[in-house]
Amino acid sequence: MPDELLSRSFTIHGRDFERAGEASTEIKSLLKELEIDPAVIRRTVVIAFEAEMNVVMYADEGTVTFVLTDEDIGVEIADRGPGIPDLDLALQEGWSTATDEMREMGFGFGMGLPNIRRNSDEFSVKSRVGEGTVVSSRISLDGAP
Numbered sequence: 001m002p003d004e005l006l007s008r009s010f011t012i013h014g015r016d017f018e019r020a021g022e023a024s025t026e027i028k029s030l031l032k033e034l035e036i037d038p039a040v041i042r043r044t045v046v047i048a049f050e051a052e053m054n055v056v057m058y059a060d061e062g063t064v065t066f067v068l069t070d071e072d073i074g075v076e077i078a079d080r081g082p083g084i085p086d087l088d089l090a091l092q093e094g095w096s097t098a099t100d101e102m103r104e105m106g107f108g109f110g111m112g113l114p115n116i117r118r119n120s121d122e123f124s125v126k127s128r129v130g131e132g133t134v135v136s137s138r139i140s141l142d143g144a145p
């Protein structure tokens with residue numbers, strides 16, 4: 001069993017664009033203080049940010065749980081919200097249900113879930129329509145994805 005070194009969890013509020021990105025910024029500074037490999041930090045922050053934004057844009061409320069061990073980083077984002085009816089579609093590059101307003105803010109290119117998957121060594125997304133979504137990622141501390 002890997003040794004757990006640090007864990008944190010953050011609450012994310014749906015539609016709160018004001019505070020959007022705070023959890024991933026916090027995770028970034030924690031990892032920087034710990035002198036983790038910059039490539040690993042970059043991948044973790046992309047995953048956390050994209051998942052956090054998805055909760056802000058599409059869900060009601062969510063929790064980001066971040067766990068660092070001596071082997072890897074785990075990021076889990078669980079929300080209460082509408083869920084994703086077609087996961088295969090949602091994972092396609094460029095597919096998005098973002099509103100015009102969200103696009104004007106610079107979001108909604110349909111690259112969030114594909115980028116989360118690409119940057120993860122292990123990835124899963126589970127969703128129940130009308131209940132919510134859970135995105136789980138693992139990033140290994142050594143080596144490329």
Ligand SMILES: Nc1ncnc2c1ncn2[C@@H]1O[C@H](COP(=O)(O)OP(=O)(O)O)[C@@H](O)[C@H]1O
Nearest residue numbers: 054058083090096097108109110111112113133
């Ligand atoms: N947490 C979520 N809850 C409900 N729907 C989601 C969630 N995350 C993603 N989706 C759906 O999957 C689509 C694709 O997500 P993503 O790849 O991040 O692209 P984007 O956020 O740019 O639309 C979204 O447009 C949305 O319809």
Ligand SMILES: [Mg+2]
Nearest residue numbers: 050054112113
């Ligand atoms: Mg997104």
